[in-house]
Amino acid sequence: MALADESGYESVICVKPEVHVYKIPPRATNRGYRAADWKLDEPAWTGRMKIISIGKLAYIKLEDKNSGELFAQAPVEQYPGCVVEAVTDSSRYFVVRIEDGSGRHAFIGLGFADRGDSFDFNVALQDHFKWVKQEGELAKEEASQSTAPKLDLGFKEGQTIKISIGNIKKKDPGAKSRPMGSGLLLPPPMAKGAVLVSLPGGQQSPPPPYSNTASLLDFGGRVPAAQPTADLWGDFTAAGASSSQDTAKGWVQF
Numbered sequence: 001m002a003l004a005d006e007s008g009y010e011s012v013i014c015v016k017p018e019v020h021v022y023k024i025p026p027r028a029t030n031r032g033y034r035a036a037d038w039k040l041d042e043p044a045w046t047g048r049m050k051i052i053s054i055g056k057l058a059y060i061k062l063e064d065k066n067s068g069e070l071f072a073q074a075p076v077e078q079y080p081g082c083v084v085e086a087v088t089d090s091s092r093y094f095v096v097r098i099e100d101g102s103g104r105h106a107f108i109g110l111g112f113a114d115r116g117d118s119f120d121f122n123v124a125l126q127d128h129f130k131w132v133k134q135e136g137e138l139a140k141e142e143a144s145q146s147t148a149p150k151l152d153l154g155f156k157e158g159q160t161i162k163i164s165i166g167n168i169k170k171k172d173p174g175a176k177s178r179p180m181g182s183g184l185l186l187p188p189p190m191a192k193g194a195v196l197v198s199l200p201g202g203q204q205s206p207p208p209p210y211s212n213t214a215s216l217l218d219f220g221g222r223v224p225a226a227q228p229t230a231d232l233w234g235d236f237t238a239a240g241a242s243s244s245q246d247t248a249k250g251w252v253q254f
Contacts, residue, residue: 013058014051014124016117021045021062021072022109024095033085035093038109047071049110051124056132058125060084060096060110072098072108079125092118 020043027033048068050061058079062071074096076083085095093111112118155161 009054011053012050013053013128014049014120016049016112016121017065018046018113019049019062019117020111020113021047022111024107024109032088033095033109035087035090035109035111038093040111043111044108045071049121051121051128053128056135058128062098072100074098076125079129084125086122091115094118094121 022038022040023044024033024038045062046065048063048065050063052059052061056077058076060074060076062073063069064071074083080086083097087093087095092113092115093109095107096110097105097107099105112121
């Protein structure tokens with residue numbers, strides 16, 4: 001059995017500053033140990049407990065509070081198991097199988113003054129061996145994947161593939177491309193009878209597209225009245241012709 005003094009990386013998973021160790025009588029029946037059979041008011045030793053992990057193993061180490069001298073240790077290969085066993089009448093006491101490194105072992109009683117400390121002790125061991133189980137399952141999966149034949153997706157020599165891509169229109173080589181516009185607008189059509197106006201430099205300016213300028217100002221308003229004809233002014237002109245001549249004569253005489 002490997003012990004904690006072997007070389008390797010140690011990880012501390014639980015520390016309790018005060019625990020009690022008891023001498024326990026031999027198990028009388030197969031029903032388990034009872035803490036009531038121990039002398040709980042007379043512990044054989046009191047000190048510090050520490051749980052460390054080295055690889056897959058966990059070690060329960062009992063040390064002196066002040067000097068840190070090792071009192072006893074118990075290598076744990078699995079939990080629950082024969083190394084750590086809970087009593088039947090209390091959650092604060094356990095039976096631990098300790099070893100001295102030479103093959104000799106003994107069973108002692110381990111007690112905690114507080115239930116919270118005993119709970120932490122129990123959970124620390126459970127979590128460690130749960131991790132060990134998960135690591136073993138991952139190792140098995142990796143081993144099975146490494147032995148499985150690998151899928152070869154590479155092309156063999158001389159092998160070709162054909163890719164069909166749909167919904168792509170081919171360009172007709174005989175179709176003429178549409179010319180791009182220059183961006184200039186054509187001038188409006190010339191009005192009938194319009195005259196071009198010459199500009200300096202020999203250029204000609206087209207007249208406005210409409211022959212009647214008044215129609216550009218017509219926004220749907222009233223229709224302009226018709227211009228009076230020359231006949232409407234005939235009588236007025238005849239009647240005032242004589243007066244106009246007299247007036248003219250008067251101006252000459254003056």
